[in-house]
Amino acid sequence: MRSPIIITGAAKRPGESPGIGFATAREAARRGYPVGLLDVSARGLAGAQDALGGDGLNCRTAVADVGDPESVQRAVDVLTAGSPPRAVVNAAALTRTSQSFVPFVSLGPADIDAAVRVNVLGMLNVVRAALPLFLARGGGVVVNLGSIAASYPASGLAVYAMTKAAIGSVTKSLAAEYGSRGIHVQGLAPGAVSTGLFGLVPDHYRRMLVDRSIAGRLAEPEEIAREILAVVERPQPLLAGHMVPLDGGLSPFGVHRPV
Ligand SMILES: NC(=O)c1ccc[n+]([C@@H]2O[C@H](COP(=O)([O-])OP(=O)(O)OC[C@H]3O[C@@H](n4cnc5c(N)ncnc54)[C@H](O)[C@@H]3O)[C@@H](O)[C@H]2O)c1
Structure with a gap:
């Protein structure tokens, strides 16, 4: 029996396009891995289970x-069994709440706390619960x-950008601390991915992202899922600690297209 892969943020809300977490869970399950889906949304997890069940x-x-x-500890215990x-x-x-695409001045301390708590401390909590299991394995x-x-x-x-920068910093430190014990810690930094989140992104912003990328389109969550599984299946030691961009050549300066 293969060891399970735990994926957080893996809910699938009925009628919405899949997020990166769900797309990863589906791809991993198709490849024969036992998958454990963790999310705050019970309805979204039921939707994910239904959608996977529909694919057998x-x-x-x-x-x-x-x-x-x-x-988190309770969930990891259940998912690893x-x-x-x-x-x-x-x-x-927290991708779709009041923390993103709103003027900074309109954010209250509670918005900022929530973003740090979920986006940064959430990752730390999950890694802390998994590390003893990795070390034992x-x-x-x-x-x-x-x-x-x-x-x-x-x-x-x-605020969102600050939390994602923190992810990069923690990724580097954890990779340094645990790499010698067989634990590969790495990040992936998507550009614009066509998930439900992008339904909320203003049109002009979406167009700008597309125009300024070499790919000339948004990424699909399934593409990101395949890159995630490439790290899981074939971790590259030279990429430990790095946040590898998956942005289709997105450039803040724009792209020089053929004349
Ligand atoms: N979509 C993009 O364009 C894009 C770009 C760059 C990075 N990302 C990152 O990729 C990841 C997935 O993004 P997505 O677009 O699939 O988002 P999404 O909103 O579809 O999925 C996020 C999931 O996290 C869950 N979640 C929120 N708070 C939680 C909590 N407290 N505990 C447990 N689960 C919680 C939500 O219920 C949701 O299912 C995020 O970390 C996001 O920051 C996305």
Whole structure:
């Protein structure tokens, strides 16, 4: 029996396009891995289970708030059920709430707390619950979802970008601390991905992202899922600690297209 892959932020809300977490869970299940889906949305997890079931695929699910260490520990116990995981994929984040694409001045302290609690502390809580299992198993893989927002200036994203920059920093330190014990910690930093989140992004912003990328389109969540699984299945030591951009050549300066 293969070791399970735990994926946070893996809900699938009925009628919405899949997020990166769900797309990763589906791809991993198709490849024959046992998958454990963790999300704060019970309805979204039921939707994910239904969608996978419709494809003849199984999963375990656990409702948990990644910002709550005890609820994360309980969820990881349920999802692993005595079988140490092969990998954890940290995709949970507050992506669609009042923290993004709004003027910084309109954010209250509670908005900022929530973004840090979920996006940053959430990842730490999940890794902290998984590490003893990885150490007992003699290895494992952590994939952290950052964002290109951490590197590029963008109005309305100060808090979100700050949390994603923190993910990059923690990824580097954890990779340094645990790499010698067989645990590969790496991040991926998507550009613009066609998930439900992008339904909320203003049109002009979406157009700008498309125009300024070599790919000339948004990424599909399934493409990001395949890159995540490439890290899980074939971790590259030279990429440990790095946040690898998956942005289709997005450039804040624009792209020089053929004349
Ligand atoms: N979509 C993009 O364009 C894009 C670009 C760059 C980076 N990312 C990153 O990729 C990851 C996935 O993004 P997505 O577009 O699939 O987002 P999404 O909104 O579709 O999925 C995020 C999931 O996290 C869950 N979640 C929120 N708060 C939680 C909590 N407290 N505990 C547990 N789960 C919680 C949500 O319920 C949701 O299912 C995020 O980390 C996001 O920052 C996305």
